[in-house]
Amino acid sequence: MTTFTLYKKLDALPADLKKQAMAYIDELIKKSDNLKKARPMFGALKGKIKLAEDFDEPLDIFKDYM
Secondary structure, X not given: OOHHHHXXXXXXXXXXXXXXXXXXXXXXXXXXXXXXXXXXXXXXXXOOOOOOOOOOXXXXXXXXXX
C-alpha cells in the first residue's frame, strides 16, 4: 500500500474516525519502537566481554575430587 492510497482512505473518513485512526497509528508506532529496542544487534557486545586467562583451569575447591 502506498502512502498516497493510505492518505486517500484517511481523508475520506469523518473527523471522529480520523481521531480514532490517529490514536491507532500512534499505538502502532509505539509498538514498532518497542520491538526495535527489544532486539539486540548481532555483535553489539563485541570487545566488551573478556574471559580470564585461566578460565579453563580447574578450580581449587575441586582439587579433592580430581
